[in-house]
Amino acid sequence: MRRGYSYxxxxxxxLRALRQDNYEMHAFTNYPIWYEMIEDKLKVSNYLSWTFCSCTYGMFMHTLTFGGYF
Known part of the structure; x- marks a missing residue:
C-alpha cells in the first residue's frame, strides 16, 4: 500500500512555493496509520502540519462539523 502513494x-x-510564501497549510484525516505511512514516504510535514487526526484524538470530523466547531 505504501508504494501507492506519490506526489x-x-x-x-x-507546496514548496506556498510554504516559501508563508501560507499556513494543514492536513486533516480520519485514517489511522495511513497518515503515518504517507508522512514516512512523502514527508508532507515539510510543507504542512498534521493539524487534526481524529484517529489520534478520538473524535470524528462529522462530530466536530455538526457540533459547531467548523
Whole structure:
C-alpha cells in the first residue's frame, strides 16, 4: 500500500512555493496509520502540519462539523 502513494506532477513544487510564501497549510484525516505511512514516504510535514487526526484524538470530523466547531 505504501508504494501507492506519490506526489502528482507539480504538487510538491506547489507546496514548496506556498510554504516559501508563508501560507499556513494543514492536513486533516480520519485514517489511522495511513497518515503515518504517507508522512514516512512523502514527508508532507515539510510543507504542512498534521493539524487534526481524529484517529489520534478520538473524535470524528462529522462530530466536530455538526457540533459547531467548523
Amino acid at each position: 502528482l506532477d507539480g504538487v510538491e513544487q506547489l
